[in-house]
Amino acid sequence: MKLKNLVVVVLLLSMPSFALGQDVRREIHFPDLPNGRTLKCDLHMHTVFSDGQVWPTLRVDEAWREGLDAISITDHIEHQPFKRDIPTAHNRPYEMAQGLAREKSILLIRGAEVTRETPPGHFNAIFLQDVNPLDTKDFYEVFEQAHRQNAFVTWNHPGWQGPERGRWGQEQTTLYERKWMHAIEICNENEYYAEAHGWALEKNLVLVGYSDIHSPSYDHLSRTVENHRTLTLILARDKTVESLREALEAGRTAVWYRNQLIGREPELAALFAACVQIRPPHARSSRDVCAEVVNVSELDIELESTGSARPAKIRLPARSTSLVRFEQPGEDAQKVDLEYRATNFVTAPDRRLEVRLAVPF
Ligand SMILES: [Zn+2]
Numbered sequence: 001m002k003l004k005n006l007v008v009v010v011l012l013l014s015m016p017s018f019a020l021g022q023d024v025r026r027e028i029h030f031p032d033l034p035n036g037r038t039l040k041c042d043l044h045m046h047t048v049f050s051d052g053q054v055w056p057t058l059r060v061d062e063a064w065r066e067g068l069d070a071i072s073i074t075d076h077i078e079h080q081p082f083k084r085d086i087p088t089a090h091n092r093p094y095e096m097a098q099g100l101a102r103e104k105s106i107l108l109i110r111g112a113e114v115t116r117e118t119p120p121g122h123f124n125a126i127f128l129q130d131v132n133p134l135d136t137k138d139f140y141e142v143f144e145q146a147h148r149q150n151a152f153v154t155w156n157h158p159g160w161q162g163p164e165r166g167r168w169g170q171e172q173t174t175l176y177e178r179k180w181m182h183a184i185e186i187c188n189e190n191e192y193y194a195e196a197h198g199w200a201l202e203k204n205l206v207l208v209g210y211s212d213i214h215s216p217s218y219d220h221l222s223r224t225v226e227n228h229r230t231l232t233l234i235l236a237r238d239k240t241v242e243s244l245r246e247a248l249e250a251g252r253t254a255v256w257y258r259n260q261l262i263g264r265e266p267e268l269a270a271l272f273a274a275c276v277q278i279r280p281p282h283a284r285s286s287r288d289v290c291a292e293v294v295n296v297s298e299l300d301i302e303l304e305s306t307g308s309a310r311p312a313k314i315r316l317p318a319r320s321t322s323l324v325r326f327e328q329p330g331e332d333a334q335k336v337d338l339e340y341r342a343t344n345f346v347t348a349p350d351r352r353l354e355v356r357l358a359v360p361f
């Protein structure tokens, strides 16, 4: 190579760092609650150590620039198509990513995906100390090993591979009765499983949803209100693995999926209250008031009146302030709670969060 060409190559190679100078993170805007942190978590993803397309450290880079707080790399234990190129080493993805995660303040949780034919299907075990003991043939032995390590186990994508196979089976019953299964992935990437959502509520299992990403992620570039990385908001006391675990085990979660938050009522009500603020009305007549309504979240929040409140429908675009003209419901009402239903706050497959907007008339 001629010296001049070499100089050009060296310059080109060094350009991205010159041009950027610093890394930029695209935050995910869901506010903290008064008593803790709203952690943005994706605890299901793959690398070349199973059938993913990226190296473990890249998952940390992606997590940081896409606004996440916590991740778990959950490579398949039994499915390793690149085995001839990358030998079986179940703990290496975590070990390799650990240093960078610390540097970037990403909580990294050691995990793995138990990968069996459906039924019973796939399960993630996280908070493991050592993945290797789970690499064993007997199905129940795997979960006994996970249980010995005090792991948190999720039944993954229950509706995957057709509705006839996405059934709650005998294995699920056994795992559930032995308290070896703690959560259900009610959303996985671009799928929502209404039936599994019902089982989770009925059996008091934790609601989670993740990307299960295999390819490189470009969510920081491509994210829209409707199309974004599926993840779980975990309402933790602070940003530590211990707090995250405590909140996850207590079921303080909300799944962010396609412009919806799916969770239990207390968590969704608290999030709604933190996301939406009504400013004191700046203009009023005898019949109505004009007020700014601020939505600080990533959701385009949709409200429907459930009674006499007007307007009948309100749409609050993400990270925006909307001007709303509220009709005064009664003659001498001073401060009125207007009753609405937040249609993208999902508390059950067929139920949405009921909210009261306190408008000072
Ligand atoms: Zn899977």
Ligand SMILES: [Zn+2]
Residues within 6 Å of the ligand: 044, 045, 046, 113, 212
């Ligand atoms: Zn997976």
